[in-house]
Amino acid sequence: METSAEAHLQRKVSSTHAGSLRSSSTVKESMMVGFDDVLLQLLDKLTGGHRNRQIIPIVGMGGIGKTTLARHIFEHALVKEHFDLCAWTTISQTYNVRETLREVLYQVSGDSRDDLSDENELGEKLHKYLLGRRYIIILDDMWSVEVWYKMRFFFPDYNDGSRVIVTTRLSNLAAEVTDSNSIGMRFLDDVYSWSLFSKTVFGDEGFPLHLEEIGKKIVGKCKGLPLSIVVIGGLLAKSELTLEYWEHIEENLSSTVNSENDEYCLRVLKLSYDHLPAYLKPCFLYMGMFGEDEKIRVAELMRLWVSEGFLKPIINKSSKTIANEYLMELVDRNLILVHRFGAVGNIKYCKMHDLVRDLSFQEAEKQRFYYVLGQHCPRGINSRRRIFIPGSTSDKTVRDALQTMSRARSFICHDDRVPQLLDFRFFRTLTTYKCSSEYSQENVFQSVNLRYLSAEFRDEFQIPSSISLLWNLHTLIVSCWGGLKTAPVEIWKMHQLKHVEFVYPGMYLPDPPSGHSDVMMENIETLKGVIDFNLNEEVVKRIPNIKKLYIRYKHKVMDRVKCLSYLHCLSKLETLRCFIDDGSDEYLQSISFPHSLKKLHLQCGNFFHLEEILEKIGSLPLLEKLRLICGQFATRSWEIVEGQFPSLKYLSLVWCGDMECWTLEGSCLPRLEQLYLGYMESLEEFPSEIGEIPTLKSIGLWSCSESMAVSLKKIVEEQEELQGDPSIHVRVRSFNVSQELQSLATPNFRVVKR
The missing domain is CATH 3.40.50.300 (P-loop containing nucleotide triphosphate hydrolases)
Incomplete structure (x- = not known):
């Protein structure tokens, strides 16, 4: 079997030139070999x-x-x-x-x-x-x-x-x-081990003759353990095709194959770690702080790498691009597993195999890379730079330890009890949860070296104006459960900020200070959780490089109802999430999207006429993902004409009322891969042209009409007759699954009761 605990080898995410490294930027396919x-x-x-x-x-x-x-x-x-x-x-x-x-x-x-x-x-x-x-x-x-x-x-x-x-x-x-x-489970025999090794290193390419003999020696020393074969194969897939290098690998393996327990696996994995480039080692070691089997959000992981200073600057490349390249290198070497892909093929969550995590943890401990605070606070830990506090650590242990950790640079705590900190003026990374207001104002917002701050504050917390003292801060993630608050106007003076996130329930952002046209947030790329954002000419000038914007309009303010018309001025905006509460639909009437937009998540009021906005959305040349929630079709129909949605890969409509007829004309939606419809009870029939979209892979129906499922089944059957193998996978979910609906079910057309 080609993989162990978490399906190491998954489907490819990209391909490479034949002359480049065989597995660059790929996630190998999962296969059964020998079982x-x-x-x-x-x-x-x-x-x-x-x-x-x-x-x-x-x-x-x-x-x-x-x-x-x-x-x-x-x-x-x-x-x-x-x-x-x-x-x-x-x-x-x-x-x-x-x-x-x-x-x-x-x-x-x-x-x-x-x-x-x-x-x-x-x-x-x-x-x-x-x-x-x-x-x-x-x-x-x-x-x-x-x-x-x-x-x-x-x-x-x-x-x-x-x-x-x-x-x-x-x-x-x-x-x-x-x-x-x-x-x-048994070990692989020689034939299957060689087959697995060959596919891991070279895919469908032939095995070079001058490496066969040494390759079989390497496989023999793996002793039929799929994990060992995959890890060594992943290492060699990124290596030079020289006999000398492969002999070096074989010689180093010879000292690790005598043990039959997990230490053997760790020593094999250790070899993969030893051959990591120097710039990747800290990124790999850092991941040992995440829990066993934890699903790691890639965006958060990469921001932490940046704050810790792990990335080597490269001219004309952003830190996000470099971090993504580092991640893909670790994926290619089978040290990180892809847990979940996004709708447009990006990696959203990753994981580590437990043996690989053990390796990361042990190596970090040997190198004093970070310190994990357990139930006891030993002496002599005052020199540690990174402190990780698991949720099981007692308050007393934390308090005792913090007395001697004055040199700490990073503090990561997943506990819900954070004691009063002392003077941590040297902090660069601070990730805590459920801090008291007193603690945060007196300590956190005076840590002038902070680069990354993520915290959840209790009570009636208000971000103080002293936040502007954090002139190094590039990531700010704040959750205030005491109700909606307004951020201090001084936040506009924080030039280094790249990622700002106001977690639920969000926060108001004041207008920039008047008379200070030179106050810019030129580095900010992500702004999330802003309530009733007053976009105007002055604001868009101060955030010229924004790429991701999440906003919500809860109250209709008459002098702001045209503020969304300024969105088109954000020429680098790629992702927009906009939620409009009922009674505030006037904001959408003047909305104007920038042509740079790639992802759009839009929630309208229940009575907003969707025809007014879908024509604008359909003309966006780069849009790949569209999620539309609520609203209604006043004309009771939606016609997509040729040329609209030229780049769309993912389309989701939920609670979009009164659509009774859906028609497609010409070669529209030429790149659509995933389609999801939810609670579209008025729609009775699928457009037959859906089956003619060559790229379409999956369709999901949630609580839609039974007749729509029947019409979709006919479309799928017609495509199967034409193409032989099923090309569209369908999943129908409903609260009430009738006998007729259940009769439609096949392995390729799943019917599930919710």
Whole structure:
């Protein structure tokens, strides 16, 4: 099997010239190599004649492919057809029963509410929802049988053929959850190991003859462990094609293959780390601070890299571009996993395999790269520059430690209890949550060296005017739960700011100081969470390089209703999210979009006439993603004519009322890949031209009319007859799934009850 715990090798995100490094800017495809018989065996256990609920453990050492096998099962067409409900959750060593139950409940029911604080309440609700439905639940990476004992009664057993798959490294745990049904993973033999190695290093290209002999020696020393083969293959895919270099790799491997435990894997991974360029090593080590199995938001990660000074400046390249190149290099080397792609192909979330995270953590500890504060505060830590405080650390330990950490430059705390800090004037990075107002005003906003500040403030907190003293600050993320506040006018004097985010409920931004036309925020690229933003000629001049803007209009202010007409002056704006509350639709009547726009998320009032704005949106030459929420079609129809939406890849319409007819003319939407419609009850039929869009890959319907699903099914069948293989994957979700709607279901046309 080509990968282990989190599907290391995923689909390609870009291609490279044949003469360049083979895996540059790619994420390799996930494949099964050598385990077809195990896959068939597991499929038989899942769909076989046993009617009682079956617990099926997949057992093997770390990196041998347990999760990859489970993932292939989870995505297998036969499994999707056989089971009514499917859910996947990762347990890990530091499990949380409540969060696990909540994740399973969300996946099977779509219920994302967080109002059930007790795990028993969550479990009972999950039990009621699963009752009477054939389900498959995958519990990935289980380390303790206690978590199973706490959850097993919430998975009903009513002789309907339901299944629970558990992946674990521990054979004794597998024996405790069931007395049979275990699937034991084995190592790859020489043939399959070589096949996996060849595909990892060279893809579909031929293996150079002068490297075959040394390549087989390297593969032999990996001893059939897929993780080792993938990591070494990923390293060599980025290396020189010289016999001397490969011999060097083989010689270094020889000292690591004697152990059969996870230390062996870590030493193999260590070799991959040793061969990282110097500029990538701190970025890799920094990621060890994120939790096991944590989904890491890429945008946040890259901003932290910038604030820590990890990026090597490159002429004519922005820090964001450089950070993205660093990320892709780590992905190419299989040290970072792509967890989720965005709608237009960008990487939104990444993860680390647990063995890779162990490597990062151990190397950071050896090099004193950062200090993780545990339950005890040892002496002699006053020289540490980066301090990470896990959520489990007690307040007393934190207070005691901070007395001796006067030289700290970075403070990252994911706890909800932050004590009063002392004088941290040298801080560069500060990420904390739920700070008191007293603490923040007296300490945080006088840390003149701060580059990155992310904090959530309680009570009636107000950002003080002293914020302008933070002249190095480039990232400001603030959440004030005491109600809407107004930022101080001094914020306009902060020339270094690049990213400003006012988290819910947002914040008012005052007009720039009058008589100070030289006050500019020339570096700001992202501005989020601004309420009733008064865009005017003076404001747009002061933010000339803005690329991402999130705004909301809650109140109609007559002297501002034309402020959105100034959007077209923001010539570098690429992403716009604009929310208009009911009663404030006049703001949209004068809106004018810049031609640079690539992503648009627009929420209108319920009675706004969408025809007034869709013609403007359709003419945007670079727009790739459009999400439109609420509003209504006064003419009850929407006609997209040839030439409109020339670059659109993603289109989503939700609660857009009264659209009864949708027509497409000519070759419009030539690049559309994903289409989602939600709560469009008035629309009865899909335009047949949808099936003629060659790039279209997926369509989702949420609570739309049954007749629309029927018409879409006909379109899909016609395309399958013409093309042979299905090219459009459809997912229909509805609260009420009739027998007729259920009869439409196929592996390529999924029908799910919400």
